[in-house]
Amino acid sequence: MHYFRSDLKQKKLVNINVPHKKIKMGLNESTLNPFEKLGDKFIEKLRSVPLNRYFNDITKKLKMKLADYTGVPPECLAFGNGADEMLYYIFTAVRENNNSFAVSLAPSYFDYKSYTGAVGMGIKFLSLQSDFDFSADEFLKLSDSNDCTLSILCNPNNPTGNLLDDDKITKVIENSNRLVLIDETYFEFSGKTFADKVEKYPNLVIVRSFSKAFSVAGLRFGYIISRPENIRELEKVMTIFHLNLMTQAFVVSILENKEIFLEHNRKIIESRETLYNELASIPGISVHNTATNFLVFSIGKRTEELFNFISENNIAIRPVWHHPVLRNYVRVTIGSKEDNAVFLERVKEFMGR
Ligand SMILES: Cc1ncc(COP(=O)(O)O)c(C=O)c1O
Numbered sequence: 323m324h325y326f327r328s329d330l331k332q333k334k335l336v337n338i339n340v341p342h343k344k345i346k347m348g349l350n351e352s353t354l355n356p357f358e359k360l361g362d363k364f365i366e367k368l369r370s371v372p373l374n375r376y377f378n379d380i381t382k383k384l385k386m387k388l389a390d391y392t393g394v395p396p397e398c399l400a401f402g403n404g405a406d407e408m409l410y411y412i413f414t415a416v417r418e419n420n421n422s423f424a425v426s427l428a429p430s431y432f433d434y435k436s437y438t439g440a441v442g443m444g445i446k447f448l449s450l451q452s453d454f455d456f457s458a459d460e461f462l463k464l465s466d467s468n469d470c471t472l473s474i475l476c477n478p479n480n481p482t483g484n485l486l487d488d489d490k491i492t493k494v495i496e497n498s499n500r501l502v503l504i505d506e507t508y509f510e511f512s513g514k515t516f517a518d519k520v521e522k523y524p525n526l527v528i529v530r531s532f533s534k535a536f537s538v539a540g541l542r543f544g545y546i547i548s549r550p551e552n553i554r555e556l557e558k559v560m561t562i563f564h565l566n567l568m569t570q571a572f573v574v575s576i577l578e579n580k581e582i583f584l585e586h587n588r589k590i591i592e593s594r595e596t597l598y599n600e601l602a603s604i605p606g607i608s609v610h611n612t613a614t615n616f617l618v619f620s621i622g623k624r625t626e627e628l629f630n631f632i633s634e635n636n637i638a639i640r641p642v643w644h645h646p647v648l649r650n651y652v653r654v655t656i657g658s659k660e661d662n663a664v665f666l667e668r669v670k671e672f673m674g675r
Contacts, residue, residue, distance in 0.1 A: 329420075329442055336436045340638055345661045348638035350480070350508075350616045352537035353658040354586045360579055367575040371567045380570045387577040388545060392517055392530075397550035400557055402565050405507050405531035405544035406433060412527060412546070413441045414559045416471040416501055424472040425465045427456055429645035431480050431505060443471075450647050454482040454610070458490040462497050473498050476505040478512045481642040481653045483612030485514055495523050501552075504528050507544075510535030510587050511594075512613035517547050524549055527556075534615055536576050536583050543573050590615050594656045600666050604673055616655045618642060621673070625650040631672045637665055 324331070340348045357364065371378050389396040402408055413424070423444035426434050430447075438445045448461050465473050473494060478485045495502045495516075504516050506528055520526050527548040533539035543565075546556060576583065594612065601609040601619055609619035621628055625643065629652050632639055640653040654665065 327442060329439075333439050336433070340640070341633065343633065343638035344636040345657065345664060346638050347655040347657050347661060347665060348640045348653075349539070350534055350614070350655045351539045352534060352586070352590075352615075353661065354537045354583070356537050356576065356583075359582050360575060363579065364572060364575050367571045368568055371571045373567060375567075376563055378567050378570075380567055380574060384570045384574050384577075387574055391577055391580065392545075392547060394517055394520060394547055395550075398520055398547055398553060399545055400548075400553045400560070401543065401545040402560065403542040403544070403569070404533060405505065405529050406437070407542070407564070408529045408544045408546050409433065409503075409505075410437045410440065411556055411559050412501070412503060412529070413438050413443055413472070415556050417441050417443045418469075418471055421469040422471045423467075423469055424474055425461065425470055426474040427461070427476070427479065429481055429642065429648055430474070430476045431507075434474055434476075446470075449645075450479075450482065452647060454479065454484045454647070455487065456490065458493040458497075461490075461494055465498060465500075471500050473500070473502045474505065475502070476507075477514065477516075478508050478613040480508065480614065481616070481618060481640070481648065481651075483610060483614045483617055483653075485512055485613045488514075491516065495519075495526055498525060501525050501527055507531040508534060508614040510584070511591060511615050514613070520548055524552075527552060532573065532576070535587050536573075536580075537586070538572070538576065541569055541572055543569055587615075590656050593659060593662055597654075597656060597662050597666070601669070604670065606673060607669075616653050618648060618651045618653045620648075620651045622650055625652060628652070628669070628672050632665070632668055635668045637661075637668065639665075 371380050385396040388399055423446055424438050425446050428447035428449050435445050446464055448464050450456050502525055506515055509515055509530055517528055530545055532543040601607050606621050607619055629641055642648045642651050642653045
């Protein structure tokens with residue numbers, strides 16, 4: 323006797339396995355706590371929303387503010403509980419049948435696999451090259467099947483941190499019959515976007531997040547940018563009141579005070595350069611340039627030993643060595659100046675042993 327979809331039997335339950343540490347540099351979160359900056363303004367905004375009602379004008383206001391921030395018309399936007407939920411809805415909307423699959427690069431964001439699996443789709447991966455670049459022709463070849471209903475490109479890519487080549491992304495969009503999803507979760511740290519191309523390309527859909535650049539990972543807010551006709555199709559698979567009014571009010575408040583967050587991001591970008599240069603100057607460390615709020619580095623065979631040492635010193639970073647392209651690599655989130663300094667101290671201590 324079984325009660326659920328039979329393919330779920332083989333699917334593993336996803337656990338986020340990040341140990342609790344004093345210094346949190348493992349999940350690409352922001353170090354800025356929005357309440358410290360905006361406390362009263364948030365509370366006032368929340369008070370203005372009657373929670374005994376399903377609807378409120380705050381939804382329209384949010385759409386207008388987000389349109390203003392993104393530079394696309396409000397009809398080109400849909401929002402929900404984090405980029406993750408947006409991915410889930412897109413996968414739900416493109417799944418045709420049990421043979422449907424998506425294509426993506428590897429290594430890339432882990433949950434493309436989790437959520438395609440959750441909706442009963444497959445996923446195929448093209449491995450990145452050792453310089454984290456990819457072949458658009460190979461990628462198109464992999465997606466060249468009636469069963470491939472979605473191509474996913476993460477730009478900049480997590481966990482490698484690099485931007486993909488513009489011309490290659492364009493080639494993929496122009497030569498795909500089905501939807502091409504660009505995940506721009508780290509857009510504010512790269513400054514690169516395809517949002518201005520949604521009018522030109524009917525098969526382009528972009529996903530973004532407020533978890534990183536707007537410091538509200540725990541609030542859960544993400545959004546989709548695409549042509550109005552795509553937004554309408556995607557909204558058909560969303561539950562009607564999926565985004566609660568408190569989150570909407572919070573996000574309006576963030577957008578009304580966005581300079582605070584954007585200024586913080588500029589500081590993170592500065593710190594990222596400092597941390598990169600400091601790591602690069604330590605003999606034996608290989609570190610990669612990044613367009614995000616994290617970077618990957620390796621010390622070769624002893625990387626796992628270094629990882630354990632950092633963990634023992636109450637700092638969480640992330641092992642990303644499971645894919646051959648990142649063998650012996652770890653990922654560290656750019657933290658506050660103080661956290662970065664402690665982290666560097668520990669790395670230097672280990673390297674000097
Ligand atoms: C590439 C990428 N996409 C999506 C997400 C999910 O973001 P959210 O917190 O908005 O669900 C993450 C989170 O780390 C990510 O790195």
